[in-house]
Amino acid sequence: MRLLILGTGGMANTHAKHFSAIEGVTIVGGVDVDPGRVEAFNTAHDIPNGFGSLDAALAWGEFDAVANVTPDSVHHPTTIAAIAAGKHVFCEKPLATDHAKALEMTEAAERAGVVAMVNLTYRNVAQLQKAREIVQSGKVGKVRHFEASYLQSWLVSKAWGDWRTESQWLWRLSKKHGSNGVLGDIGVHILDFAVYGAGSDIDKVFCRLETFDKAEGNKIGEYDLDANDSFAMTAQLDNGALGVVHATRWATGHFNELRLRVYGEKGSLEVQHRHDWSKLFTCLGDDVETGTWSEIEVEPVPTNYQRFFEAVKGGNTLEPSFRHATNLQKVLDLATLTDRDRREHLVSA
Structure with a gap:
């Protein structure tokens, strides 16, 4: 699984640490609006590609899944964009800032048939x-x-x-x-x-x-x-x-x-x-x-x-799912x- 980490703040380091330790997972890119922060993050975790926006990363497209570690209010638009591009999503909690947005994300993921899980740690x-x-x-x-x-x-x-x-x-x-x-x-x-x-x-x-x-x-x-x-x-x-x-x-x-x-x-x-x-x-x-x-x-x-890795490999969402987080x-x-x-x-x- 080729993984993109979206958002490179504090919790992103935990994602990088855990995912890099899983055999079969390669972290191929980091994304942050702050160029200095994404550069430092990529250097610390030996990640080869850095992007200033999700749009730029999606235009490149050489990844299978996204770990969405952006602030709460950014989960909705970025996850919707990733799902539209056919990417699996592992999103930090809470899934969204309100039920309507969370439901939209859940239904989009279910229609697209992508794996969509939430990191209820x-x-x-x-x-x-x-x-x-x-x-x-x-x-x-x-x-x-x-x-x-x-x-x-x-x-x-x-x-x-x-x-x-x-x-x-x-x-x-x-x-x-x-x-x-x-x-x-x-x-x-x-x-x-x-x-x-x-x-x-x-x-x-x-x-x-x-x-x-x-x-x-x-x-x-x-x-x-x-x-x-x-x-x-x-x-x-x-x-x-x-x-x-x-x-x-x-x-x-x-x-x-x-x-x-x-x-x-x-x-x-x-x-x-x-x-x-x-x-x-x-x-x-x-x-x-x-x-x-x-x-x-x-x-x-x-x-x-x-x-999440096993879910992507098997092609079926496991718990905790977007649907559960929406409830x-x-x-x-x-x-x-x-x-x-x-x-x-x-x-x-």
Whole structure:
């Protein structure tokens, strides 16, 4: 598979690292509107061809697939152009900034017959994969309740860098720069973490969003700091389970931590994932009577990068697909509406 990496910012380096390690994948080009950045990126990863635009790369055309690592608001037009050229697409999350655009991308990919997948990175967590397997096996019984959280602290700590002085972070805090805040950025991750682990999609949602004061006039240079910083959501799954989902960038002491708890009639499980480790605990069978929890050892699983390569090789889209990411985007859109309307919305409506 000949791969083009579109966008050469921070996350593009992760794509280059993972894809270059897969036998059968050759990264043939990098694309960025900043000539210096694409040159530095190509040099760092030994990539032979650089382009200043996707149009220029498509005119060249000597590649099979695109890793779309552009900012959120650019996903839609660039992905549509790549699909129209018959290229497979591996897109960063969120798929688009709203459900309508995500649906257009999905339907275009399905009509074209190209492989279209989204890099919901926490699918790479083996403990989450095992949790889903346990839930689907029936060992926890009918799921009744769940809790999911995504905690970050980069608005508090400088461990990630200083957003007050480093403009690379500021677009994530500004609506006019294409950000839907925590809800759009990491909300899509924790929603996927929850529905995948609990084995059921979301049916009803109610959400509250909050944007906190962060600078004088909530503005730094050209950036209005108006995107949401925290959200708290109640949700009901298709399987009837009721739960809570929340995320924030103000979680002091938590660099990057996801957690999922699933409670069933016969047992329960908990997945903990941090930047430096992952764990899975279960309370099943006779242990339910004593409240005894056991840690489960789990083998590594193929990454999304490997799965995309296998999907292209086999000619069939695997999960996480554009269609799945589009369904998640509908939940995100409705979450914003519920905050405005102060009432629950039905996802399937």
